Amino acid sequence: MNLETGKYYWPTTFPDPPSYPALENEIVCDVAIIGGGSSGAQCAYYLAHSDLHVVLIEKGKIGSGSTSTNTALLQYSGEKMFTDLINTFGKEYIVRHLQLLKEAINEIEKAAKSAEIDCEFIRRDTLYSASSQEDVGRLKNEYDFIKQQGFELDFWTKSDIESNYPFSREAAIYSYNDAEINPFKFTHALLDYAVKKGVQVFENTPMNGHHYDPQEQQMVVTTKTGRSIRARYVIFAAGYEGIDIKKEKQASFVSTYTVTTNPVADFSSWYNRTLIWETARPYLFMRTTADDRIIIGGLDENTIYPEDRDSKLMHKKDKLIQEFNNMFPNIQVKPEFYLSAFYGGTVDGLPIIGTYDEYPNCYFLYAFGDNGTVYSQLLAKLISENITKGNSPDMELYLENRPLL
Numbered sequence: 001m002n003l004e005t006g007k008y009y010w011p012t013t014f015p016d017p018p019s020y021p022a023l024e025n026e027i028v029c030d031v032a033i034i035g036g037g038s039s040g041a042q043c044a045y046y047l048a049h050s051d052l053h054v055v056l057i058e059k060g061k062i063g064s065g066s067t068s069t070n071t072a073l074l075q076y077s078g079e080k081m082f083t084d085l086i087n088t089f090g091k092e093y094i095v096r097h098l099q100l101l102k103e104a105i106n107e108i109e110k111a112a113k114s115a116e117i118d119c120e121f122i123r124r125d126t127l128y129s130a131s132s133q134e135d136v137g138r139l140k141n142e143y144d145f146i147k148q149q150g151f152e153l154d155f156w157t158k159s160d161i162e163s164n165y166p167f168s169r170e171a172a173i174y175s176y177n178d179a180e181i182n183p184f185k186f187t188h189a190l191l192d193y194a195v196k197k198g199v200q201v202f203e204n205t206p207m208n209g210h211h212y213d214p215q216e217q218q219m220v221v222t223t224k225t226g227r228s229i230r231a232r233y234v235i236f237a238a239g240y241e242g243i244d245i246k247k248e249k250q251a252s253f254v255s256t257y258t259v260t261t262n263p264v265a266d267f268s269s270w271y272n273r274t275l276i277w278e279t280a281r282p283y284l285f286m287r288t289t290a291d292d293r294i295i296i297g298g299l300d301e302n303t304i305y306p307e308d309r310d311s312k313l314m315h316k317k318d319k320l321i322q323e324f325n326n327m328f329p330n331i332q333v334k335p336e337f338y339l340s341a342f343y344g345g346t347v348d349g350l351p352i353i354g355t356y357d358e359y360p361n362c363y364f365l366y367a368f369g370d371n372g373t374v375y376s377q378l379l380a381k382l383i384s385e386n387i388t389k390g391n392s393p394d395m396e397l398y399l400e401n402r403p404l405l
């Protein structure tokens with residue numbers, strides 16, 4: 001899959017990351033993880049706390065997939081409002097989902113703080129605004145629901161917004177304690193942590209085949225380097241390319257665009273350097289970075305053809321800057337990095353742990369959705385618990401055949 005094109009920002013923040021050898025031996029292990037993006041690293045992080053022999057292989061370099069284009073706003077609210085998800089899954093289900101998302105952000109913070117490499121994790125509040133007058137009622141219902149669950153958030157009027165920002169909206173949810181991170185450093189940090197606890201990592205080691213050996217009750221993963229890994233469990237954490245390994249009917253893709261600007265000297269008009277997004281679909285979103293840049297993203301297109309996606313990049317880059325200028329006319333920016341990328345979601349709005357009869361003892365981690373990093377943390381923890389403890393009660397919320405209403 002041609003995942004993305006452009007000039008990426010995150011890898012430039014860590015020009016000399018740890019590197020790992022290609023696999024050159026036969027390996028027998030407990031758990032094999034396929035994919036060295038943030039999802040694979042999050043699985044490795046949890047499993048590093050067990051006494052299992054864990055091996056991770058990455059076909060290219062660590063963090064070179066969607067992880068390097070991830071804008072890495074860490075939020076619990078996502079593209080589908082919780083009040084809409086309740087219609088599909090029921091209230092109790094979604095209340096639990098919401099709690100798990102909050103815990104996942106706490107878990108990311110804990111993981112980021114326990115690693116030696118600084119991941120630039122910073123707690124941020126979020127401004128989630130109504131894009132039009134018609135969205136105000138829906139946003140208020142969403143606010144009421146989240147507030148009832150004990151979350152810390154306020155409902156802002158037009159004048160609240162105008163007195164804190166240089167732009168105006170009809171209303172907004174102002175929520176506390178979301179976060180931002182550097183996803184490239186985070187991935188390296190978790191793997192560095194895991195390797196120090198005994199996890200083995202191999203780069204430039206593409207998986208090119210796999211089968212189940214019923215006699216040994218092992219999955220056999222073969223690599224392009226001509227080696228094989230025999231494992232009791234396999235976690236496929238291949239990001240959006242996971243669907244090239246096993247099709248998942250719930251997965252859906254669009255094209256998206258992001259721009260990262262030059263560093264900015266004065267953020268005084270940007271209240272608390274909040275994460276900013278809105279109710280329109282597709283939505284525009286923005287955040288700041290540890291080195292004072294601004295990342296602006298959105299303007300999604302309904303195309304899954306790379307040529308089509310990439311042909312619009314220059315226009316989208318200009319449009320994203322223009323949208324930003326409309327909101328913050330007093331902050332002068334120029335685009336220094338910009339990219340187009342595929343972005344995966346799921347039809348029903350929840351991420352998926354795929355477990356299939358033809359793949360015994362295997363887990364497909366499809367953390368698809370706008371909060372992919374948060375979903376990955378949540379799913380990685382559930383999968384690891386399932387492997388190490390033999391069960392994980394919350395896992396059924398995310399199975400591909402999850403119970404619907």
Ligand SMILES: Cc1cc2nc3c(=O)[nH]c(=O)nc-3n(C[C@H](O)[C@H](O)[C@H](O)COP(=O)(O)OP(=O)(O)OC[C@H]3O[C@@H](n4cnc5c(N)ncnc54)[C@H](O)[C@@H]3O)c2cc1C
Pocket residue numbers: 034035036037038039040057058059060061062063064065066067068069070071072073074075205206207208237238239240241242256257258297341342343344367368369370371372373374375376
């Ligand atoms: C533009 C954009 C913006 C986003 N913004 C946000 C955001 O603000 N907040 C958020 O939470 N999420 C966001 N996401 C989602 C987030 O990027 C993803 O959820 C996350 O990066 C996925 O990580 P991953 O490890 O699953 O996938 P990847 O980073 O793609 O990693 C998968 C890895 O598997 C490897 N691989 C694939 N096939 C094989 C094979 N056969 N053998 C060996 N290795 C293989 C790949 O090389 C790759 O390195 C965004 C996504 C995009 C595209």
